[in-house]
Amino acid sequence: MLADLRRPERTFTIRQLCNEFKATPRALRFYEDKGLLTPAREGLNRVYSHKDRVRLQLILRGKRVGLSLSEIRELLDLYDENDDGAAQMARSLKKFRERATALEQQREDIDGALIELREACARLERRLAEIRPDLLPRAADYDQVLRARLDGHGDAAMGK
Amino acid sequence: MLADLRRPERTFTIRQLCNEFKATPRALRFYEDKGLLTPAREGLNRVYSHKDRVRLQLILRGKRVGLSLSEIRELLDLYDENDDGAAQMARSLKKFRERATALEQQREDIDGALIELREACARLERRLAEIRPDLLPRAADYDQVLRARLDGHGDAAMGK
């Protein structure tokens, strides 16, 4: 089976790739419309080659890390231009690093928002405890999650 | 001047607030359209009170953190309500906690993306080092970007 997937002459239907990567036909056609994929045709039907499959993998990876489709297409275009591939790799590396710094900034912003939200929650909890303790929603497990994050620098466990 | 800004009876034109917070009139009217701001009127012209200014600050802070306008409006509505009864406070608290868990999920997604990005970067760096070490982007540029962010944008997002 795996050997089958690797066989270069193997081709794929749109549905096969959709199933494999949990995408929709509409999405693949959209990527084609945007110039990110250019599958062959058998009559009207699209026929995806092994290379197309790799490109789709790259597209989805780019999406997972937050690149726009146009950014992804730029990278893929460079990949096509140079047989060398070194220039494209350098460009990709730069893009990836930029994206990483952007994501780190986003995470800092989120952390700031979480701090403020926790302060607000704490204020409300104190006042509620004074005035109407019976209305206080249970907070035990919630606080545990918070504390785990603050201490352990909660790591790994990729988001599926 | 600062004393002037703090004087509760002080009012502001749309242009003044736009200049102060680097926003556009279109944006403020849009926020009003969405129910986030409700300035008074002097004839046709909008007149922003001290409270409106505070609300605008909260709006922009929420935006910097990546909240949508509708989410911001919910928070503002809750801020307004929570002076009242204990029931309102309990509802606010619940909303805040929901918001916090959503933000934590976002952060996990970002962490996952960062892991994948760093793996991709590492692969590219290794291959590039083998093939064309001269094309390897120096970490210096990257660090400069980081430093620029830390200095220039020392933006205690949630100062409160």
Add this chain to the structure above:
DNA sequence: GTCAACGTTTACGTAAACGTCAACTTGGCC
């Protein structure tokens, strides 16, 4: 022979957060 299940194209819908006209009114200044 016909139904279901896939495939195709074309094309409009969506949501967010405004930008960008257009067409007007208002106030101040000279």
Add this chain to the structure above:
DNA sequence: GGCCAAGTTGACGTTTACGTAAACGTTGAC
């Protein structure tokens, strides 16, 4: 009385990444 600057209200345009029909063609099963 003429004009500019700044305000106002619509209303349509933009971008991203598809979803959602509509209307049609092809193939295999029964």
